[in-house]
Amino acid sequence: VLGVHADAKRLIAGLSRRRPDLVFNLMEMFGDNVFGDIPVAGLLELEGMKYTGSGPGELYLSQDKALTKKLLAFDEILYPRYAVLSKEAGFETGGNLRMPLFVKPLRSDASIGIGGKSLVQNTMEMMERVAAIQKECDDASLAEEYIEGREFYVGVLGNGRPQALPPVEVDFTGFPEGVPKIVDSKAKWDEQSDEYKGTKSVLATLPDELRARLQKVAVDAYRALRVRDYGRVDLRLTDTGDIYVLEVNASCYLEKESEFAMSAAAAGMEYPQLIERIVALAMGRYKRRR
Numbered sequence: 001v002l003g004v005h006a007d008a009k010r011l012i013a014g015l016s017r018r019r020p021d022l023v024f025n026l027m028e029m030f031g032d033n034v035f036g037d038i039p040v041a042g043l044l045e046l047e048g049m050k051y052t053g054s055g056p057g058e059l060y061l062s063q064d065k066a067l068t069k070k071l072l073a074f075d076e077i078l079y080p081r082y083a084v085l086s087k088e089a090g091f092e093t094g095g096n097l098r099m100p101l102f103v104k105p106l107r108s109d110a111s112i113g114i115g116g117k118s119l120v121q122n123t124m125e126m127m128e129r130v131a132a133i134q135k136e137c138d139d140a141s142l143a144e145e146y147i148e149g150r151e152f153y154v155g156v157l158g159n160g161r162p163q164a165l166p167p168v169e170v171d172f173t174g175f176p177e178g179v180p181k182i183v184d185s186k187a188k189w190d191e192q193s194d195e196y197k198g199t200k201s202v203l204a205t206l207p208d209e210l211r212a213r214l215q216k217v218a219v220d221a222y223r224a225l226r227v228r229d230y231g232r233v234d235l236r237l238t239d240t241g242d243i244y245v246l247e248v249n250a251s252c253y254l255e256k257e258s259e260f261a262m263s264a265a266a267a268g269m270e271y272p273q274l275i276e277r278i279v280a281l282a283m284g285r286y287k288r289r290r
Contacts, residue, residue: 011040015047022282023051024275028251037251038063052282054228054250062225062250063107065142072245075224077217079245080147085130086140102146102182103129105139119146119180147246149238151183152204154218155252155263157230157277159285162222164215165263167204167235174198201259203266214243221245229281232260254278 015023027040042056054062061067066084073079081097084106100121104114120126120143130141151172155165172181175198183199191197204211218233225231225248232252236244252260256271264274 008043011043012047015044015049021050022279023049024279025051025053026254050282050286052229052278054226054231058226058228058250062227062231062248065104065106065247068225068248071224072221075220077220077224077245078242080144082142082144084140084142085126086134097143097145100146101126101143103133103141103143105133105137106142107139114182116179118182146180147236147238147244149236149244151181151246152214152235152237153201153259153263154214154233154235155230155260156218156222156227156233157264157281159228159281162219162227164218165260166266167206167211167214167218168201168259168263169204171200171202172198174200201262203262210237217243217245221248224248225250228285230254230260230278 023044025037025041025044027037038056038059041051041054041059044051045055061071066082069079069082080102083097086106100119103118103120103126117125117129117132120129126143130143133139133141151170153168153170155168156162157165170183175181176194179194204214206214214235214237217235221233222231227248227250230252232249234246234249236246238244252258254260254275261271261274264277265271269277
């Protein structure tokens with residue numbers, strides 16, 4: 001384990017001194033930079049080091065939600081219609097929008113910038129939320145149509161022929177009454193909140209045909225974003241059976257209690273086997289480059 005503490009010189013020195021056969025890259029932030037995983041992956045590329053997971057380009061594509069949607073559109077994968085609002089780019093839309101809209105930072109992940117006011121009912125609320133995101137996150141906003149339905153996380157492993165893991169469903173049955181069923185920052189991180197206590201991730205109980213459909217959409221999205229080794233795709237299933245891609249996470253949470261590890265265990269991979277599998281996928285990818 002190499003602790004770098006937001007010190008780029010220390011990171012470079014530590015890697016140069018050790019010259020590992022493979023870096024298991026778990027970087028999510030670098031100092032105050034919430035996109036720090038991108039330059040760190042770029043540094044590993046420049047140093048000629050082998051590492052697990054997606055490269056800087058793939059990480060950037062998955063973090064910029066508007067670019068994500070454009071790639072999904074190219075492969076005819078369903079996603080919520082959206083608009084991008086920012087001082088730099090003005091107003092960019094991916095379709096005619098209907099309220100309510102879900103407004104979130106364009107480039108953040110881990111539910112950063114998502115809260116109780118993220119679901120808006122009119123233009124005034126939308127612009128207030130856009131201003132708040134600009135101030136709090138220093139980011140543009142993505143306003144997308146809110147998709148009512150069941151939420152699933154589908155982990156994917158592999159490169160040339162990636163395979164989807166068993167879907168995990170977000171159980172909102174304990175969620176506070178009248179609160180939109182969204183995994184916001186409270187639901188994800190605030191252990192004392194009603195939102196956190198009211199949500200749990202469970203292995204999805206699904207008919208085989210529906211499970212296969214969810215997994216296919218996840219693999220298609222994974223491929224569309226050129227994700228490497230492993231990743232997670234967040235989906236919503238409507239009452240009419242439509243499956244929407246909400247996000248593609250090219251650097252998903254891999255902790256032992258994570259949804260990804262839960263899915264892997266359901267597929268017969270205990271945690272050590274999962275880590276070994278990711279290492280093998282990365283090493284195999286570099287071997288094929290020769």
